[in-house]
Amino acid sequence: MPGNMGVVYEGPGKVEVHETEYPGFELKDGPGVNPANVGRKLPHAAILKTVATNICGSDQHMVRGRTTAPQGLVLGHEITGEVVETGPDVEYIKTGDLVSVPFNIACGRCRNCKEGKTGICENVNPDRPGSAYGYVDMGGWIGGQAQYVLVPYADWNLLKFPDKDRAMEKILDLAMLADIFPTGFHGCVSAGVGPGSSVYIAGAGPVGLAAAASALLLGAAVVIVADLNKERLDQAHSFGCETVNVALGDPKDQIEHILGEPEVDCGVDAVGFEARGHGRESETEHPATVLNTLMDVTRAGGALGIPGLYVTGDPGASDEAARHGSLSIRIGLGWAKSHSLVTGQCPVMRYNRQLMQAILHDRVQIAKAVNATPIPLDQAPRGYHEFDEGAARKYVLDPHGMLASAA
Template sequence: MAANRGVVYLEPGKVEVQNIDYPKMQSPNGKPIEHGVILKVVSTNICGSDQHMVRGRTTAPAGMVLGHEITGEVIEKGKDVEFLDIGDLVSVPFNVACGRCRTCKEGHTGVCLHVNDDRAGGAYGYVDMGGWVGGQAHYVMVPYADFNLLKFPDRDRAMSKIRDLTMLSDILPTGFHGALNAGVGVGSTTYVAGAGPVGLAAAASARLLGAAVVMIGDFNPQRLEHARKMGFVPIDLSQHDRLGEQIAEVVGQPQVDGAIDAVGFEAVGHGGKEQPAVVLNQMMDITREAGSIGIPGLYVTEDPGATEKAAQSGNLSLRFGLGWAKAHSFHTGQTPVVRYNRQLMQAILHDRLNIAEIVNAQVISLEDAAQGYQQFDSGVASKFVLDPHGMLGAA
């Protein structure tokens, strides 16, 4: 049995790469399973959602192995796995889903009813998501493998684009889900809040869907400059407190067809003060009547670090009456990755979507994960990809 190491959350602001148990074919409650596989992790990414936990903004327990963005090679499989073979290279949706319950059969794999004893929905290495061990490690176990895993059709071709394909586990489908839910189509005017990796993935998705103009708003000058280089229209939120006026300078009117919130509950307003509802309220202000708002940004039921008491239990000061009066559609929740990842894989393999360049993917070793977390938290315009076995460097 090979040794295993993984990124472990210790306390707010601190993670460490430690020796961890080699994965077993069993559920978090110890029940043996035969529908799973063990993967040798080829790549695994640091996500903004991980940062929420590491900052102490959730109830994540010390000792949790992090990581829900996983690409790997099948090295062991249970006897109930029929359609995957040893050596297959696969993308792992961050949703843990059974494929058998009512919501999974309806395509809502982000709220699977069977993989979490406490509530609907499961994920690897994430608080309140069922206790599934994370994949920022050398090896990880994936349940319900036939349903969950996306097999790459050609290993050599996949490895040649592995920096792009590693984004299929979360941020690319998440950005695409946000763009679709914002009603983006040919000729749309679109605004994306947040120029981090998910915001850039949403912007890239909007462009893929035919948007005429894609604006990205942020306070971070480095991220805005990178967005500009990638062909999006940067909106510097530090220069103005009236977003509609900034949008009017670009499209001639203070509204857009659809908006995407890629920021979530740690949003800040002018002056640097945290205002967890500020982005959602801005979305309602700038989105046209009968328009749609996609919300791939994370909102939580418990936020112990919130500055507003109500927000500590997930209650936000929304101007919901405005959204109601304008007949807006709101779309929230975990992205059902399996709904989109095959199509997006094809877009990558056929050179329609250079997502690694768009999110500025930076490959680092697993042992350097703590430094990657620190740099990402400082606001650098990069997406950090961990390379546990040196396979990306070789590719």
């Protein structure tokens, strides 16, 4: 049996790469594992040799100490890998398959899964619907920023790439299918982005950039990306987006300068609960800022896609209400403008096969859009630090050197 190494959360501001246990077909007790899941047998699972595993902004929320994540948690929910072993109940996935892993863990059997709502599966997290690898309060499934990882319900969850050699030629692009590309796409679909539409995307991190690329793929006429970080705004501009620097003031004025009017057809929140204010308040956290701005700048009758993460518990919040996920949202404004809002985890399986085809047939260059940057697994702490400092990159960990070989 091979060994295993994984990226471990060691407390606020600190991650380290440690030797971790090689996966088995039973959930064992450990940091973050829900007691009701301990001892759960997994004959339907597969063990993957990790080819690519990405650092996500959602991981950063935990590493900053902005959640109740326990010390010792193995991180990582964006996983692409090669199957090395399958449980006795796995029928269709085979050893040697190269696969993408949706970050949602879903059973495929419950009512929500059967309705395509795989982000809120009822059977994988004893506390509430919805689960993910290596994430706080998500059932305790071990994270995939590691050399090897276990994927339950393998026949249901895994997306097999049809041609392994061809997939390795585009592996950095395909690595975005686990989360940020479908998540950005879901934000745009939820907001009603279509041919000829104008869209305002709050946030130029990897999810915001993926949303911008998705909006262009969906036929948007104008994609406006807003952020405080010039380097990230330059990255958005590099593939055809207009940009708004919210540190300079009210986004409406800058939108009007771009469009000739102060409103857009569609709005996407790719920031979430650690939002800052605009203009003179841009150095201070104001967690409802993005949601309120989206309602302000989106036309009456428009829709808001909200893939940005909001949490039920934030120990580092700026006020007592926000510590419990309560924000001062101008719901009256949204009601008056008849806005539709879609929140929650992206149901990755709703989109990942189609987006895989778009990648394989050269309809989109998502790795280029998000500036995907491979680094070895042992450099994960550096990747986390630079990403937290605002680097305009999507760091992709390469546990076995397979990305370097493909390049």
